[in-house]
Amino acid sequence: MEQWKEALQKHIQEERILTSLADRYSYSFDASFGEHLPEVVVQPSNRDEVVGILKVANEYKVPVYPRGQGTCLSGGPLPVHGGIVLDMSQWPESIDLRVDDLTVTVSPSVLTARINEEAMKHGLMYAPDPSSAHVATIGGNLAENSGGPRGLKYGVTKDFVLGLEVVTPEGEVIRTGGQTIKNVTGFDLTKLLVGSEGTLGVITEATLKLVPKPPAVQTLMVTFDNVHTAGKAISKTLTSGVLPSKLEFMDQACIQAVENFNPIGLPTHAAAIVIVELDGHPEALKVEKEIVQEIMESIGATDVVVPGNQEEADQIWHARKQVSPAIAKIKPTKVSEDATVPRSKIPDMMARLEDIKQKYNVEVVCFGHAGDGNLHPNILCDKRDQEEMKRAEQAVEELFQAAIDLGGTLSGEHGIGTMKAPFMESELGATGVGMMRRIKDAWDPNGIMNPGKIFAEKGQKLVLRDE
Amino acid sequence: MEQWKEALQKHIQEERILTSLADRYSYSFDASFGEHLPEVVVQPSNRDEVVGILKVANEYKVPVYPRGQGTCLSGGPLPVHGGIVLDMSQWPESIDLRVDDLTVTVSPSVLTARINEEAMKHGLMYAPDPSSAHVATIGGNLAENSGGPRGLKYGVTKDFVLGLEVVTPEGEVIRTGGQTIKNVTGFDLTKLLVGSEGTLGVITEATLKLVPKPPAVQTLMVTFDNVHTAGKAISKTLTSGVLPSKLEFMDQACIQAVENFNPIGLPTHAAAIVIVELDGHPEALKVEKEIVQEIMESIGATDVVVPGNQEEADQIWHARKQVSPAIAKIKPTKVSEDATVPRSKIPDMMARLEDIKQKYNVEVVCFGHAGDGNLHPNILCDKRDQEEMKRAEQAVEELFQAAIDLGGTLSGEHGIGTMKAPFMESELGATGVGMMRRIKDAWDPNGIMNPGKIFAEKGQKLVLRDE
Numbered sequence: 001m002e003q004w005k006e007a008l009q010k011h012i013q014e015e016r017i018l019t020s021l022a023d024r025y026s027y028s029f030d031a032s033f034g035e036h037l038p039e040v041v042v043q044p045s046n047r048d049e050v051v052g053i054l055k056v057a058n059e060y061k062v063p064v065y066p067r068g069q070g071t072c073l074s075g076g077p078l079p080v081h082g083g084i085v086l087d088m089s090q091w092p093e094s095i096d097l098r099v100d101d102l103t104v105t106v107s108p109s110v111l112t113a114r115i116n117e118e119a120m121k122h123g124l125m126y127a128p129d130p131s132s133a134h135v136a137t138i139g140g141n142l143a144e145n146s147g148g149p150r151g152l153k154y155g156v157t158k159d160f161v162l163g164l165e166v167v168t169p170e171g172e173v174i175r176t177g178g179q180t181i182k183n184v185t186g187f188d189l190t191k192l193l194v195g196s197e198g199t200l201g202v203i204t205e206a207t208l209k210l211v212p213k214p215p216a217v218q219t220l221m222v223t224f225d226n227v228h229t230a231g232k233a234i235s236k237t238l239t240s241g242v243l244p245s246k247l248e249f250m251d252q253a254c255i256q257a258v259e260n261f262n263p264i265g266l267p268t269h270a271a272a273i274v275i276v277e278l279d280g281h282p283e284a285l286k287v288e289k290e291i292v293q294e295i296m297e298s299i300g301a302t303d304v305v306v307p308g309n310q311e312e313a314d315q316i317w318h319a320r321k322q323v324s325p326a327i328a329k330i331k332p333t334k335v336s337e338d339a340t341v342p343r344s345k346i347p348d349m350m351a352r353l354e355d356i357k358q359k360y361n362v363e364v365v366c367f368g369h370a371g372d373g374n375l376h377p378n379i380l381c382d383k384r385d386q387e388e389m390k391r392a393e394q395a396v397e398e399l400f401q402a403a404i405d406l407g408g409t410l411s412g413e414h415g416i417g418t419m420k421a422p423f424m425e426s427e428l429g430a431t432g433v434g435m436m437r438r439i440k441d442a443w444d445p446n447g448i449m450n451p452g453k454i455f456a457e458k459g460q461k462l463v464l465r466d467e
Numbered sequence: 468m469e470q471w472k473e474a475l476q477k478h479i480q481e482e483r484i485l486t487s488l489a490d491r492y493s494y495s496f497d498a499s500f501g502e503h504l505p506e507v508v509v510q511p512s513n514r515d516e517v518v519g520i521l522k523v524a525n526e527y528k529v530p531v532y533p534r535g536q537g538t539c540l541s542g543g544p545l546p547v548h549g550g551i552v553l554d555m556s557q558w559p560e561s562i563d564l565r566v567d568d569l570t571v572t573v574s575p576s577v578l579t580a581r582i583n584e585e586a587m588k589h590g591l592m593y594a595p596d597p598s599s600a601h602v603a604t605i606g607g608n609l610a611e612n613s614g615g616p617r618g619l620k621y622g623v624t625k626d627f628v629l630g631l632e633v634v635t636p637e638g639e640v641i642r643t644g645g646q647t648i649k650n651v652t653g654f655d656l657t658k659l660l661v662g663s664e665g666t667l668g669v670i671t672e673a674t675l676k677l678v679p680k681p682p683a684v685q686t687l688m689v690t691f692d693n694v695h696t697a698g699k700a701i702s703k704t705l706t707s708g709v710l711p712s713k714l715e716f717m718d719q720a721c722i723q724a725v726e727n728f729n730p731i732g733l734p735t736h737a738a739a740i741v742i743v744e745l746d747g748h749p750e751a752l753k754v755e756k757e758i759v760q761e762i763m764e765s766i767g768a769t770d771v772v773v774p775g776n777q778e779e780a781d782q783i784w785h786a787r788k789q790v791s792p793a794i795a796k797i798k799p800t801k802v803s804e805d806a807t808v809p810r811s812k813i814p815d816m817m818a819r820l821e822d823i824k825q826k827y828n829v830e831v832v833c834f835g836h837a838g839d840g841n842l843h844p845n846i847l848c849d850k851r852d853q854e855e856m857k858r859a860e861q862a863v864e865e866l867f868q869a870a871i872d873l874g875g876t877l878s879g880e881h882g883i884g885t886m887k888a889p890f891m892e893s894e895l896g897a898t899g900v901g902m903m904r905r906i907k908d909a910w911d912p913n914g915i916m917n918p919g920k921i922f923a924e925k926g927q928k929l930v931l932r933d934e
Contacts (some may be wrong), residue, residue, distance in 0.1 A: 008730075069650075085816065089749075098705060098809070098811065100702050100706065101809040101810045101811045101812075102705060102706070102810060103809070116727040121588050122706075123706070123708055130891060143914065144651065145651045145655075147649055151648075151649060152648075155626075156649060158655070158658075159622075159626065168898075172898045173898070174895075174896070174898050174899045174902055175895070175896075176899070176900065178809075178874060178875070179809040179838045179874045179875070179876050179878055180807045180808060180809055180839075180840055180841075180874075180876050180879065181619075181807075181810070181840060181841070182614055182618060182807050182836075182839050182840070182841045182876075182879035182880055183807065183876045183878070183879065184611065184612045184624060184662050184878045184879065184880055184881070184882050184883070185876045185877045185878050185883060185887075185891070185894055185895070186883060186891060186899075186900070186903050186921055187659060187662070187663055187667075187903045187921075188612075188625070188659060188661075188662055189665075189840065189899075189902065191625075191655050191658035191659070192654060192655060192658070194655075194661050195651050195654070195655055196655075200654075204925065210709065212706070212707070212708045212709065212710050214522075214710065215708055220920070228584055230839035235567050238569060239566060239567065239589075239590070239591075239677075239679070240679070241590055241679045241680065241682055242679065243678065243679050260526075280747065280748075280751060281747075281748075281750075281751035281754055281755065282751070283748075283750040283751055283754055284747060284748035284750055284751030286750070287748055287750055288748065294760055310633060340647045340648075340649050340650065341647060342565070342568040342570070342645075342646040342647055343567060343568045343569060343648070344565065344567035344568045345568075369649075372648045372649050373647055373648060373649070374647075374648070374649045393703065407645060407646045407647075408645070408646070408647050409645055409647050409649075409650045409652045410652045411650070411651045411652050412647065412649035412651065413649055414651070415651050416651070416652060416653060420652075424652070424653060427652055428641075428642070428652070428653065429641070429642075431635075431639045431640070431641050432641045432642065432643070432653075432656075433653070435635060435641055435656065435910065436653050436654045436656065438909040438910060439654060439906055439909060439910075440654075442905040442906060442908065443902065443905060443906075454653055454654075
């Protein structure tokens with residue numbers, strides 16, 4: 001047995017070191033593309049075990065790949081250079097609410113939806129709501145800085161993190177931030193670490209901010225016979241003085257896919273629907289609902305549905321949540337993107353998507369967090385058709401370029417991972433990437449933390465085809 | 468003439484290189500403590516000049532001290548090692564609003580209040596409102612990550628920065644973030660740079676987020692005969708489901724100082740007042756006002772004043788703004804602190820302040836952003852009385868320790884600068900500070916950017932006395 005594997009046994013019980021092919025195989029993929037077998041999977045359950053494992057990995061220069069539930073869409077946890085997968089999902093759940101401070105301290109394994117569930121019991125809310133909240137861990141959300149529909153009003157994961165406990169790549173423990181709402185004591189390592197995709201250390205605990213639960217919510221579903229009109233309606237709403245908690249978009253292909261999958265009576269003839277959620281005091285909502293309705297009608301909406309009760313509203317939001325599984329039924333392979341543009345450029349981005357669709361003869365459906373300029377164009381294809389996948393790769397590349405051309409960014413909420421690493425320089429320039437690289441090298445001199453992510457390796461290209 | 472001074476002349480017009488003693492003297496202090504003469508003051512007006520200056524400084528290893536309007540309370544712009552003061556305040560004002568994107572791109576010299584003024588013309592708001600907003604530059608706010616009363620609901624400067632243009636210590640230009648609301652493309656350099664106090668580069672442009680201007684605001688002024696009750700009232704309000712836009716505290720000494728300075732009829736007999744601002748839709752405000760009023764009365768407020776019109780409300784907020792100049796009249800020297808604690812610990816922190824006051828026989832007055840746990844205890848003393856200043860130093864040290872003991876932090880919004888650098892390790896530990904230092908060294912290998920700030924020099928202590 002290699003020395004480093006023996007050394008690991010000093011730090012973690014044998015039954016939590018997995019080495020069989022079957023076990024390793026189940027850690028070889030995530031929700032994106034590519035399969036990579038790790039040499040070992042370890043399942044730490046406390047900070048000291050992580051310290052021990054990282055010290056061994058650093059000493060023997062073995063790559064370490066932290067992983068939550070593996071729901072990542074950009075390849076974050078893929079063990080592209082073998083080594084150790086650090087399965088953080090078996091850590092005991094710990095949710096320590098401090099109601100008077102409006103904070104909660106959690107272990108990395110907690111499923112994100114659980115945090116909000118506990119907060120709600122005390123009239124509080126953990127606002128970030130990635131679509132994967134019921135199956136993904138907060139540790140993964142922290143690594144990727146996950147977004148979600150409520151990002152529009154409340155912000156993304158990073159905006160809710162007050163403090164972290166982190167094991168550095170060399171196995172030292174640091175605490176960043178703390179329990180306070182405001183903190184300007186030195187560099188903001190908290191916000192550097194959140195979204196650094198596990199390349200700078202392992203988060204072993206996080207203190208999160210909570211906000212009062214809004215006393216009421218109001219949903220509206222608006223139908224358009226033209227995608228461009230929908231884009232204009234979104235823009236007009238955002239500058240009206242009303243800030244919706246959610247503002248989601250679905251194109252016709254998504255609407256039809258959801259209706260085929262699980263019919264609830266969505267308008268399948270519509271070019272697009274926009275789903276709005278307002279939250280706040282019930283009296284304020286009555287007024288804001290009218291304002292939004294007027295805007296939508298004045299701009300040319302063909303229909304505005306105001307659900308009569310919570311059940312009807314839930315059904316609309318359930319339909320939105322069904323988009324991802326529903327479109328996965330159209331074709332076997334789904335390339336889910338999250339390139340993001342300035343809010344005013346949504347109609348331009350939609351036009352560019354239409355061009356790309358024609359040019360490469362690929363099926364593109366589009367939905368997402370339109371209020372943030374964060375659309376999710378999905379290319380639907382078939383992994384077994386190598387020629388189609390080649391066209392899909394070209395379409396994705398051009399889609400990234402379109403976002404950058406429009407003043408946007410490669411990724412709004414999925415992260416860079418392996419998928420977008422080759423395109424970093426086209427957005428940030430060599431110097432921009434170089435300044436990030438300096439931080440990585442200073443913190444992780446042996447390059448053991450999640451190597452192969454964010455920073456492209458020589459000659460690395462986007463590959464959706466099986467290699 | 469030294470070589471580096473000659474080299475500077477190639478990059479910036481001679482009349483914008485100030486070398487006379489009188490000129491240099493006016494750049495030797497800020498709003499904190501200590502006087503340090505720079506060798507040269509330069510006043511760049513565009514990015515390329517900054518590039519040139521930093522290349523020269525880096526080549527000749529000359530320290531560079533960026534400065535806005537010098538309103539810093541922690542020593543941020545003090546040229547503690549001489550060298551070059553980079554006076555950014557002469558840069559032409561540029562405010563480029565993109566209403567449809569809800570963003571604004573500004574030059575570093577813009578006064579913060581000007582941004583909000585322009586935004587308001589379009590029904591938008593730039594929410595961060597440091598008390599110095601009318602005299603401080605956005606560049607200084609970015610360097611220090613300034614807060615302000617509205618931080619409670621909206622967040623601080625950092626929460627409103629989408630993208631930066633930065634000249635690195637080696638004179639390279641990078642762009643971080645961009646025009647989009649969401650961005651997870653690589654490490655978050657934007658949030659690392661904001662609040663890094665000019666130690667990692669010079670910000671030459673910033674893109675900021677705007678939000679819709681709230682349609683209405685409602686002020687309440689609440690009187691207490693007991694500081695502890697005021698603390699409890701704050702906590703109860705924050706967990707009531709209502710999120711005020713501001714929640715400010717003034718103790719009796721502040722109330723009396725303001726009344727002596729500029730009487731408006733504040734209750735000088737009261738132990739404390741809490742000023743609340745709610746914002747949102749007028750209908751919602753009617754309800755929320757009642758909720759807050761009920762909480763305050765149920766917990767033992769002696770009076771709740773609801774201003775009848777905007778003028779009366781403005782007068783209350785004007786009184787709050789007058790605290791700082793008013794208490795400066797009590798004694799010649801004012802040591803303004805911003806140690807911050809978890810929200811629930813405000814009453815404990817007040818008790819600790821009372822102990823410190825007794826123990827060191829110093830005059831302490833207290834006001835601030837109670838809703839954030841971010842109080843401003845001010846020690847009032849006389850710089851000419853060396854013995855009193857010695858006691859003030861000890862009181863400040865113990866005050867920092869009290870905040871840390873209560874799970875808080877050295878600085879909520881003023882920054883570390885020279886003033887708090889000696890205490891960094893007591894909060895973060897040597898490893899925590901060391902990980903920050905690694906970033907500093909990787910970005911600025913010659914240590915030219917604002918040396919002497921954040922990171923304590925060997926043997927450095929808090930000194931409020933003249934040396």
